[in-house]
Amino acid sequence: MSDVIHLLSDSIANQIAAGEVIQRPASVVKELVENAVDAGADQIQVVIKDAGRSLIQVIDNGKGMSETDARMSFERHATSKINTAHDLFALRTMGFRGEALASIAAVAQVDLKTRRPEDETGTRIQISGSQLDKQESVAANPGSSFSVKNLFFNIPVRRKFLKSPETELKNILTEFERVALVYPEIAFTLRHNDAELMNLPVSGLKQRIINVMGKKIAQSLLPLHIQTSLINISGFIGSPDSSKKKGALQYFFVNGRYMRHAYFHRAVMLAFEPFIPAGEQPNYFIYMEVDPSGIDVNIHPTKTEIKFENEQSLFQVIASAVKEAIAVPALEFDRKEAIDFPVYTERKTSAEPPQIQMRSDYNPFRDTHTYERPNTDWEQLYESRRSDRRIPEEPPGLIPSAHNDDFTQVLQYKGQYLITTLKSGLTLIDRRRAHIRILFDDYLRRMTQRQGASQKLIFPEIISFTPKEATVLPCIMDDLAFMGFDLADLGGNSYSINGIPAGLENLNAAEVLQEMVEKALETGCEIKEEITEALALALAKKAAIPNGKNLSEEEAVALIAKLFSSPAPNYTPDGKLIVSLLPEEELSKRFK
8 A cells, every 4th residue: 555645735735824823914014014014114005906806016125035045935844034933932924924925925916126226226026826937137126026916816616705895895904004104214105006094103112002993092192101011002092982882992912912812901991980871982002012032923823812921910011000090191281382370379368257147036836827728620622732832843854653542551661662463462662672673674774775855954064984884885885875874075085975864863973983993894885785684773863753753642642553564563674572471361360
């Protein structure tokens, strides 16, 4: 019987490694940008075509490579970062395993131009599917330029399973932001299909966060700083009033590398717990410097999961640092302006105590009074009140329904529940959830039938989105229009809100739109039906009747009638119970 174990060829081994390291275009951007940082560049340009399917180009002005190094860089496990096993425990660079370029070259067509500042000419290397096509000397600027074309051209199945262009571009922006947030001393630019998405000049850390995340975060950033023998922590956290239920900006960095760490996230949440409502999440940008020998970054191919040696002690330090930042917010004064503080001066005259005057001849029991019951015709008063009763204005978005004799008597409890009778028994209805169901059905019908009722604004509002938020706008713009939003593109990811859905006049249009875009970011653009339903639900929750305010009897009856005309009246679109029935048999049992 012949032997069955053999060595894999280099091309197959590289493709297997690429399956772990290069999962999508964003993975290529991450690896190439990190290499540019390690090369000492202070200017890094990223150019993307077709969300990375056609082209990913990263240009830097770093130290470049010699002809030999340029060729060796595409070999598996070829690295300049490690000479001995001890070096694994003293790493302060982004990459070190030497898998990235070999993995990229295995699944794409790569064109590298590089030159060291001391060399007269540079080197050009063209590799396709791990096979060297050309190597030659060329004129080149100092630094390196990597062009990765036709990603997964030789693995059609992997290319087929890439997500929508909007989702892949969002993932690219995520990886780009994670590196840019760590290195404010490096200028970054990102272009997609000839449109500039980001232009980040050299700046301080706070300004870099604002440039990446948008100006709206500027006023809520609180500085964070602590130094101990175990760890040095710096960065910024969001003020408690900037927390939100979804879409919080949460970033951990250790020794210049982005990481995810559920245990340290619990430390931050523990510090914020007394200051934010339950279920809300704070913003934070926390940068940690620790001894490299106390961490292991080699436990995951993407190096985003990191193991720490003294996690329990670090947990306490992080929680303490965040608590201190919340409790002592920084006050920034303009040093050019003098601040006048009141000066205490001792009063030369003492204040006179207040005098109390009393009437000695007053006697509360001197006069007697008798109470006479007023002669009121209560029936007449009731009739007049009933005839003069006025119907208050309907809540936003509520569509009146015809009178229905099945539930003409409605009891309202604590401004949240409606209690009425049906043939099958006593019925309890969560009023707000019922309205969410009604509005969801209405908005979904508008979008599917392409019929939107818009209310024009007298004074249009301006709303600005971050580059990542702007990536989902193309796939939701039609749905927004069919809902009733009238948006005009002003350029630079800014839009003018000229009209809003009818019935939302009392709501903040920019806030409503912002929440819908954040919801779209969470949902993604792969399945049109899912994004449409997500938008309809987000708008319905924003426009639904708030708890605590009673409706008129006519409004309550109309709400119930509209609910039971829905094809799914018992549950909200996200699965929460709306109607609870107490059958007559159950009532009888309780009173036996």
